Amino acid sequence: MVTFLLVMLAVVVLLLIEIPVAFAFGIGALMFAVLTGNNISFLVPHGFNTASGFALLALPLFVLAGTLMAVGGISERLLDFVNSFVGRIKGGLGAVTVLTCALFGAISGSSSAAIAAIGQIMIPRMTREGYPEGHATALVACSSVLALLIPPSIPMIVFSITGGISVGAAFLSTIIPGILLTLVYCGLNFWFLRNNTSITVAPKVSFAEASRGVVRSGYKASFALLMPILILGVIYSGIATPTEAAAIAVVYAIPVGLYIYKGLNMKSLGHATVRAVITTGSILAVLFFLFIMSRAMIMEQIPKHLAEALLQISDNKIIILLVINLLLLLIGMIVDDISGAVLAAVIFLPVIGQLGIHPIHFAAIVGVNLGLGNVSPPCAPMLYMAGGVSKLPLDKYIVPTLKFLIFGHLPMVLIVTFIPDLALYLPRELMGIE
Template identity: 65%
Template sequence: MIALFIVLIVVVFFLLIEVPVGFAFGIGALLYGYMSGTDISFHAGFGYTQISAFSLLAIPLFILSGTLMGASGISDRLLNFVNSFVGRTKGGLGAVTVITCAIFGAISGSASAAIAAIGKIMVPRMIREGYPPGHATALVAVSSVLALLIPPSIPMIVFAIAIRESVAKAFLSTMIPGILLAIIYCGLNFWFLRNNRTIVVQPKLPAQETVRQIAITGKQASLAILMPGIILGGIYSGIATPTEAGAVALVYTLFVGILIYRTLSWGNLFNSTVEAARLTGAIIMVLFFLFVMSRGMVLAKVPTQFADFLLSISDNRIVILLLINLLLLLMGMIIDDVSGSVLAAIILLPVTQSIGLDPIHFAGIVGVNLGLGNISPPCAPLLYMAGGVTKQPLSTYIGPTMKFLMLGHLPMVFLVTFIPELSLWLPSLLG
């Protein structure tokens, strides 16, 4: 138990001095092996077996399809379609950003891809039309988390493998919270901007012209809109596994981008493939060392000891759930969502089992809470990425971000924690 705390402190230290996440956990795995007196090579085979899982092939497939979507202009067509509904209202472009990030998440499963594809387009556009730069950047940052909550979700793939549960059910555990959060963010966006006088609102079109614009943009974006239905329909009908659905998503994106829209050049294809390979390599490296470290922890019964420690603080279910959420929030603040998913599965699953929490309900709690942590300082990887993409200083968007989080995301964490049906109802339909 003491070794675990020392290793976690060392890993956090290296993360805070900006050592790459994979190397930080690699050092942690080596240190834990040394402190526990076991040969690290004994656990390396387990790590290799875990990262060789067929289900993990979905990660590079969804990442690559997401990067290709941005490169081929599919995200532009989605934006134009959503904009035809609400773009000509005060704060409408903000709602367009939120909704498009949610749709994009139903295709790519990657928050970073959503920031890159949507943020680069929408933030400059919002600023040109009078939106406060900080508000625009914050909105992209918080909306990117919707890509982690609305299936397919890369962190939920990893989490399901780690706890040996159905990937499809883990996907659905965060779907209702994701949709509700999208609605809340749209409402907060309109509320925060209600008294803003700098926003330029385009004149409303006659009803007939509005319908015509919706029809035109809908036709242009139809193939992109069909994509979530094909992916999720294939998974939940039982026709395809999540990995096979990822392959379908990739082939579909290539077909649409190259042959139909003809916007995906060979140069963009090469650059997107390199970027996807870089992101996948970083994720797999982190997962390998986490699985290596987890093997040593399980053999040393560290998760059980940690569960006993938390239960010694209190045996009240509500108190334990609040402690679990606090630990998940701290994890999300320090490490990325994929790493946090594995650590939550390793360390906190025994605690949830001891209080009778359904594993799929726990998946919903993990997904929503880690999403909050990923845009909460000090580390906040998604928040800083949004600032980097939009070229805005932290001082301009940290305040608006915290308002969105405190009034939107944090209440959703409590709702998911204490209303299990939000995470369990859809998975229960799968039987």
């Protein structure tokens, strides 16, 4: 256990000095194997075999689908559709940002893709209409993590495969928390802007004209809105596995981008594919080393020792859950959502079994916690990515971000943790999970 803590401390130090995540975990895996006397020639094939499994093939396919949809003009149609409902209300453009990030999450399954596709459009647009730049940046950063909760979520795929639980059930567990957090962020956006007098609002129109606008934008966005329905429909109807659904998403995205929305051409299709390959390669490099480290941890019975240590802190289930939430938050602060999902599955799933917590419920806890950590300093990868889009210094958007997190995301973490039915209702009703 001491060796494990020293290795994790070394990994954290490497991350803080900005060593790439894959190399930091690679060095950590090598250190752990050497210090514990494990045969690295046995661990490496395990990492390769796990990372190249059929189920994990969904990851690059969803990355590619999300990239194609972002380049192909899907995000603009989604924005226009949501804007037709709330765009003429003060603060409505902020709500459009939140709702569109949620919808885009249902297409791409990636927080970074949501920031790239939505943030580059909405941050300049909100700023032009009088929104404080810090508020706009914080809103995009916080809303981007809805992609962790609205399926298909790439971190949930990785968590499920690593933990040996149903991918479909893990998807369902985060839907209600994701919808609730979407509504909370919309409400907070309106509340924080209630006294702002610099925001320009489009003139009001008659109900008939507004209805025609909704119908027009809905018609134009119909192919974009159909995609999440198609993906989730084939998964939950049993027609296709998540991996096969990801392949369907790619096959669907290409003609829609090329011939319907015409945001894609052969050149941009090639660039999007290369970008998706680079993204996938960086993710798989991280996962390869994480799988090696996780196997060594299991062989050294680290999860068992951690469970015993947590149970020695207190025999009160509430206290232990709060400690686990704190540790998950720290993991989310230090590493990206996908790396955090692997670590959470390896380290904590054996612990929650002894506490009588359902693994599907724990999947939802992991999702909301990693989302909170990914926009919480010091590392906060999604927060800094949004700041990179707006080109603002951290001090301009850190306070608005903390307000969204403290009054929105943190309460949702506690609600999901202590009200299991929020996570378990849909898996029980739709999949018969006990």
